Amino acid sequence: MFQTVALVGATGAVGRIMRQLLEERDFPAREFRFLASARSAGTTLTFKGKQYTVEELRKDVFAGVDLVISTTPDDTARDFLPAAVEAGATVIDESGYWRMNESVALVIPEVNPQAALDAQGIIASPNCSTTQMVMALKPLHDAARVRRVVVSTYQATSGAGVQGNADLTDGTRAHLEGQPYDYQAFSHPIAFNCIPQIGREKEEGYTSEEMKMVYETRKILGDDSILVSPTCVRIPVANCHSESIIVETEQPVSPEDARRLFEEFPGITVVDDLANGAYPLPSTCDGSDEVFIGRIRRDLSHPNGLNFWCVSDNLRKGAATNAVQIAELLAKHRSAATA
Amino acid sequence: MFQTVALVGATGAVGRIMRQLLEERDFPAREFRFLASARSAGTTLTFKGKQYTVEELRKDVFAGVDLVISTTPDDTARDFLPAAVEAGATVIDESGYWRMNESVALVIPEVNPQAALDAQGIIASPNCSTTQMVMALKPLHDAARVRRVVVSTYQATSGAGVQGNADLTDGTRAHLEGQPYDYQAFSHPIAFNCIPQIGREKEEGYTSEEMKMVYETRKILGDDSILVSPTCVRIPVANCHSESIIVETEQPVSPEDARRLFEEFPGITVVDDLANGAYPLPSTCDGSDEVFIGRIRRDLSHPNGLNFWCVSDNLRKGAATNAVQIAELLAKHRSAATA
Incomplete structure (x- = not known):
């Protein structure tokens, strides 16, 4: 204590x-x-x-x-x-x-x-976008060794602080009323728009937010050979980051095995029933401490690939x-x- | 005539x-x-x-x-x-x-x-999401043979028709006023949310919209050996689809060569200056007949990989x-x- x-x-x-x-x-x-x-x-x-x-x-x-x-x-x-x-x-x-x-x-x-x-x-x-992804990668890495990750994010405005959310709400209200709005936290309008830049330009055309996903992932998993290809995008959602993740592992992992690995991992909740429209959404994950995973399916483009969708409250677990x-x-x- | x-x-x-x-x-x-x-x-x-x-x-x-x-x-x-x-x-x-x-x-x-x-x-x-992607793939395919594509989409509500846009506007207005709203075009709220399902479940955990990107791409490019790994997501944007695209080619294509290939291709406009915050946005591409490409950079996870961001008006070129x-x-x- x-x-x-x-x-x-x-x-x-x-x-x-x-x-x-x-x-x-x-x-x-x-x-x-x-x-x-x-x-x-x-x-x-x-x-x-x-x-x-x-x-x-x-x-x-x-x-x-x-x-x-x-x-x-x-x-x-x-x-x-x-x-x-x-x-x-x-x-x-x-x-x-x-x-x-x-x-x-x-x-x-x-x-x-x-x-x-x-x-x-x-x-x-x-970093918030790294944490939820690495939570998902860890059980796959332990079971089958993660070699490559391609991730595209759908990030909430709360990641840009209180002003980010004020910009979303006030900018959206102004847009609906046909009024101009002077954005403070974003360099482009976020109302009914999406912005493929979070952070400043860092290296080789990648942003600082993207490079965090590369370097922090390796450090946390203790494996500098893991390759990460990130695209970080701000979307008009107030809270909870979503991520489209494609993982290649050394050994193949079936969607069924991945589902079981995710379910057994502490802090992860699987919501995965496409036929009934069940998958994690920012609106349903908001306020939770868990990392949510759905849309688990084999990667149609790689024999050892796995695709999934990952949502978490960026202010909480993130x-x-x-x-x-x-x-x-x-x-x-x-x-x-x-x- | x-x-x-x-x-x-x-x-x-x-x-x-x-x-x-x-x-x-x-x-x-x-x-x-x-x-x-x-x-x-x-x-x-x-x-x-x-x-x-x-x-x-x-x-x-x-x-x-x-x-x-x-x-x-x-x-x-x-x-x-x-x-x-x-x-x-x-x-x-x-x-x-x-x-x-x-x-x-x-x-x-x-x-x-x-x-x-x-x-x-x-x-x-x-299909709209296919058209803008294949426009971008074509010059790369001609120059270096596309082998694999990983794509995550950020799709506008206009793709769900007039009711899709009514849902976005009216649902957002209701959300801001703390009122309930009964969505017609979407099975989940789209206001300040994102939905990782477009179309019905089709095969192997992929949706009909996603499988269009697989099959139509092969048919248009006349090459059934092209592998596509798609994730289609609806976001609260009224018009213009955005796509985060990772391409692997048989021969490597540098970002500089890709930029030149895109610029020389009819119907493509390159907007790519991250340091100055210039890249395509739904808000800036709305109403145009072109396909816009930016964030062109090498894929950090594959020697023959290329990453970019692609936006187009889904009702027009799409x-x-x-x-x-x-x-x-x-x-x-x-x-x-x-x-």
């Missing part, structure tokens, strides 16, 4: 869900502290029936904190989290900044829990839930060690 | 665009007739400044017609078009019913014009434009033959 847990970025979209999860799941700690940028500091929030004042995030606030769970922009994570590590805290970071750092563990508790238990300092939680699950894993390990 | 052209399905969404195209492009014919189901028969429409009464589609109306351009549901095409052929007309059919019939030509004028010129009777225009282009091809050939 942890003594003092500090939640950094406590007032943002993901921070709010983290608070809810820590409350609902009765996370074991003596004391909680809530930190945010100067803009939100001083506001109050209620947690487990108790009032808290949000503290300003500064480098000198981590004394006595033994666990930090952090969800901030990359530059905030870069600037402040080393101070938390120096103060002796274990840090779980939801931002993208530390993920590919060699000394940082990148963890999905169902996939590579040992990396979190072996880690010193910062433990990173993967962000808040995964970070809290890492914290729970560490807490359980600590109490086992001290028992 | 044709004497009498009959447009069947003249009052539907695609029929309306066909009329507009025949008018704008000054299609060469002595006489035009406009046919529709009993429900629309008797209404009047204006074409090239002249008033026409819409005639009821019956099997005995084709006497004296030498060209039929038809856009109807599959069963209407099945029931009525053989009568037009028997009456001596050349028939261009936009429906799905006749496309895979061995005695029917399946034609994209830029891709396989000779098949239209050699045809007897019905000439079919391909339907009306392609059919009218076939008619123009035939008209040009006739006038050359009689010159």
Whole structure:
């Protein structure tokens, strides 16, 4: 059990869900502290029936904190989290900044829990689009070794933060009324449109979001020989990312075997009955902590190929839930060690 | 030149665009007739400044017609078009019913014009999602032989007809107001959602829309060895289908060579400058007769692979434009033959 847990970025979209999860799941700690940028500091929030004042995030606030769970922009994570590590805290970071750092563990508790238990300092939680895909890949990789992945995403506006969702709602309303709308979070209209760019141009014509799916997948699965061909697309959906995934494995995996492997894997729910119109949808997966898989079928273009459709709540398993699950894993390990 | 052209399905969404195209492009014919189901028969429409009464589609109306351009549901095409052929007309059919019939030509004028010129009777225009993809595949196939295609679509509601777009608009409005809405064209809500099913279950867990992309592609390119792995998804966009396409070719094609091949191909426009946020979008391609390609890059997962993003107006090049282009091809050939 942890003594003092500090939640950094406590007032943002993901921070709010983290608070809810820590409350609902009765996370074991003596004391909680809530930190945010100067803009939100001083506001109050209620947690487990108790009032808290949000503290300003500064480098000198981590004394006595033994666990930090952090969800901030990359530059905030870069600037402040080393101070938390120096103060002796274990840090779980939801931002993208530390993920590919060699000394940082990148963890999905169902996939590579040992990396979190072996880690010193910062433990990173993967990018939302990566997490749900790697959850699906893991049982296939264990059973038949994943060699190649082709993925096209259908990503929600909540991945672009609170402003992303405001743009979707207000932009759509304006579009329906024939009014202009000035988009803040997107460089093109998102109302009744789809945008094949998430993040900036990174390398060889791929975006930063796409390259996260390449590099983070390899790191989490501990296999640099896995090839990933990603296309990341923003669509006018408020929450939950969907992914069309084609996997080639060293050994063939039949759709029946894949269905069984998925069903047996913790954190995955299979919804797969095309004849009756049953498959995961953003509208039905919203608010759940699970990764949902459907449309499981053989790849018509490769003997060892498998196609499927994967949906998950990007703010939950794609962000808040995964970070809290890492914290729970560490807490359980600590109490086992001290028992 | 044709004497009498009959447009069947003249009052539907695609029929309306066909009329507009025949008018704008000054299609060469002595006489035009406009046919529709009993429900629309008797209404009047204006074409090239002249008033026409819409005639009821019956099997005995084709006497004296030498060209039929038809856009109807599959069963209407099945029931009525053989009568037009028997009456001596050349028939261009936009429906799905006749496309895979061995005695029917399946034609994209830029891709396989000779098949239209050699045809007897019905000439079919391909499915919208197939047409734009095959336009993109053709120059790659000619240069380097396409072996395998993995495609994930982002399809507009206009593909589900006028009711599809009404569902999108009214369903979205209701969703924003927190009101229930009873969807007619879709089996799940399409407002702020995406649905990984278009058409009914066809075979091996694939939908009818997906299998069209497999079979029609092979027939148009005249190569049954091309492997296609499709995933068709409806998204909340009113018009223009987008496609994430990965192609493997026998010989490698660099992104630079692919860009040049696309640019030189008639009917394709390349919009590809990721650093400046330039790529095709449904919002920018709407109303155009072209197929737009961007995000051209090497496939990170295959030495002979190429990735790109393809957008086209599904009611135009995906339907009306392609059919009218076939008619123009035939008209040009006739006038050359009689010159």
